Amino acid sequence: MTLLRRLLIAAGLVVIVIGAIGVLRSASVGFWPYVRFLFVSAVYADLLVMPLVLLAGVLAARLLPPWLRVPVQAGLYVSAAVAFISLPLVLGYGRDSSLPSALPRDYPRGLLIVLAFVWAAVVVASVWRFVRSRSSRRTPAST
Amino acid sequence: MVRLPRAVSRLRSPRLTSQLGLMLGTAFAICLLTGYISHAIQHPPGWFFWPSRPVGLYRVTQGLHVATGLAIVPLLGAKIWSVYPKLFRWPPARDLAHGLERLSLAILVAAAGFQVLTGLLNIARWYAPMGFFFTVAHFWTAWIAAGAILIHIGVKLPILRRALTAKVRPTPAGDGWTRRGFLVTVGAAIGVVTVATVGQTIRPLAGISVLAPRDPRIGVQGVPVNGSAASAGVRDRALHSAYKLELIGPSGTKLLSLADLAALPQYTASLPITCVEGWSADAVWTGVRLRDLTALVGGGADDVVTVESLQENSPYRTSTVEQPHARDPLTLVALRLHGETLDLDHGYPCRLIAPNRPGVLQTKWLARITVGAA
Numbered sequence: 001m002t003l004l005r006r007l008l009i010a011a012g013l014v015v016i017v018i019g020a021i022g023v024l025r026s027a028s029v030g031f032w033p034y035v036r037f038l039f040v041s042a043v044y045a046d047l048l049v050m051p052l053v054l055l056a057g058v059l060a061a062r063l064l065p066p067w068l069r070v071p072v073q074a075g076l077y078v079s080a081a082v083a084f085i086s087l088p089l090v091l092g093y094g095r096d097s098s099l100p101s102a103l104p105r106d107y108p109r110g111l112l113i114v115l116a117f118v119w120a121a122v123v124v125a126s127v128w129r130f131v132r133s134r135s136s137r138r139t140p141a142s143t
Numbered sequence: 144m145v146r147l148p149r150a151v152s153r154l155r156s157p158r159l160t161s162q163l164g165l166m167l168g169t170a171f172a173i174c175l176l177t178g179y180i181s182h183a184i185q186h187p188p189g190w191f192f193w194p195s196r197p198v199g200l201y202r203v204t205q206g207l208h209v210a211t212g213l214a215i216v217p218l219l220g221a222k223i224w225s226v227y228p229k230l231f232r233w234p235p236a237r238d239l240a241h242g243l244e245r246l247s248l249a250i251l252v253a254a255a256g257f258q259v260l261t262g263l264l265n266i267a268r269w270y271a272p273m274g275f276f277f278t279v280a281h282f283w284t285a286w287i288a289a290g291a292i293l294i295h296i297g298v299k300l301p302i303l304r305r306a307l308t309a310k311v312r313p314t315p316a317g318d319g320w321t322r323r324g325f326l327v328t329v330g331a332a333i334g335v336v337t338v339a340t341v342g343q344t345i346r347p348l349a350g351i352s353v354l355a356p357r358d359p360r361i362g363v364q365g366v367p368v369n370g371s372a373a374s375a376g377v378r379d380r381a382l383h384s385a386y387k388l389e390l391i392g393p394s395g396t397k398l399l400s401l402a403d404l405a406a407l408p409q410y411t412a413s414l415p416i417t418c419v420e421g422w423s424a425d426a427v428w429t430g431v432r433l434r435d436l437t438a439l440v441g442g443g444a445d446d447v448v449t450v451e452s453l454q455e456n457s458p459y460r461t462s463t464v465e466q467p468h469a470r471d472p473l474t475l476v477a478l479r480l481h482g483e484t485l486d487l488d489h490g491y492p493c494r495l496i497a498p499n500r501p502g503v504l505q506t507k508w509l510a511r512i513t514v515g516a517a
Binding site: 005011016019020046077082085091095100102 | 213216217219220221223224227230247249250252253254255256257259260261263264267268269270271272273274275276279280282283284285286287288289290291292293294295296297298300301319320324328331332335336339340353354355356357358361362363367368369370371373374
């Protein structure tokens with residue numbers, strides 16, 4: 001192991017310990033609420049989001065013709081990212097009647113608008129790939 | 144177990160993971176740096192210096208912090224996907240070193256996920272699921288994430304070097320993904336997330352950022368509000384006819400009524416209000432220069448100033464105005480916003496507004512101004 005790698009790992013350990021001590025010494029951060037949230041953070045992506053993503057990807061790969069497959073998988077991935085970041089806004093639990101300028105938009109509508117754009121792009125990309133796959137089938141490959 | 148179609152699984156490679164890792168590492172570095180800047184402005188260590196100009200610098204650093212944090216969502220998803228089968232490798236650890244490496248990875252995934260989730264909840268103002276004070280937990284967990292990233296780079300450095308310098312493996316044949324196509328899609332996801340939200344700080348995009356937690360055009364007097372007078376419990380004292388602003392300095396104490404303040408020389412400054420939550424809005428403020436007020440009680444150009452709000456029981460009821468901001472002619476005790484009397488929710492009777500500072504330090508409903516540190 002090179003010196004650089006040893007230094008990176010040692011520095012990383014020190015920085016983690018600083019963070020952990022910081023958490024433990026903070027009166028406004030309770031130990032159990034923190035550990036619970038950290039645990040959820042560790043598993044939600046691996047055990048909840050990722051299996052769904054893989055299932056959607058596998059279904060798309062199995063069921064769709066090749067020209068449709070990649071655009072649909074790309075569309076699912078972008079939609080998942082947008083849905084994830086907008087979920088707390090769509091649920092709207094952060095709304096406060098004394099603060100009308102906080103979360104001022106119609107977020108379900110906003111999410112639908114963004115998804116409509118994403119899937120319009122999927123349609124355009126699919127049509128393009130369909131036309132290209134047909135034309136490449138008609139002209140025999142020269143290579 | 145579902146067998147993955149070959150074209151999909153073939154896309155996974157050390158090169159793809161390394162490229163995603165570099166992008167993610169850069170994004171985390173931006174978040175850590177901008178996040179630390181925001182923390183240091185609010186809790187300055189001795190060596191830290193934050194200037195009052197350019198007036199919109201904090202607007203850029205904090206806007207970047209939140210925008211980059213949101214961009215991390217699709218990046219982190221792609222990165223985890225690219226190594227996902229390794230999660231179920233059996234046995235879980237070959238030896239002690241490998242076991243420790245995997246433990247550091249678990250810490251990395253947990254801390255990175257924690258930062259993204261708490262950040263998202265905070266900009267959506269949904270504090271209940273956290274059960275702890277956001278800023279403190281987000282700050283210390285950033286250290287844990289940074290440390291885990293350093294360890295991860297240290298462990299993976301040879302793979303990273305090899306993957307990025309080796310001859311590029313040809314992309315899988317057929318109609319499936321290409322590596323480039325996948326990276327373009329990751330870029331597209333980042334682009335969509337960014338355009339859908341960044342209008343909360345880049346005003347020309349406000350109309351199309353349909354998922355932005357804020358709209359810089361919406362709010363009383365055309366400016367968003369983050370804390371109302373009602374929730375701060377200041378309404379009665381702020382509207383009281385006997386209201387007086389107290390000035391305390393080396394030469395004594397002065398009490399100024401709203402009429403006294405209005406009779407002093409008035410200045411107008413165009414300064415953004417910038418929230419730690421990443422939104423910002425342009426505004427035109429009119430009022431008395433802070434340095435003119437402190438001079439009335441013997442304050443000098445080199446003095447630090449402490450301002451206090453009528454608000455009680457809030458960690459942000461006082462703020463320290465460091466010397467660069469205290470002496471800046473643009474720093475005002477504002478009485479008017481966009482030419483109108485300041486709305487109660489914007490800090491009536493008067494509030495502090497200084498260039499290049501987070502909104503939480505732009506103290507509203509001023510009660511007292513003291514020359515010197517608190």
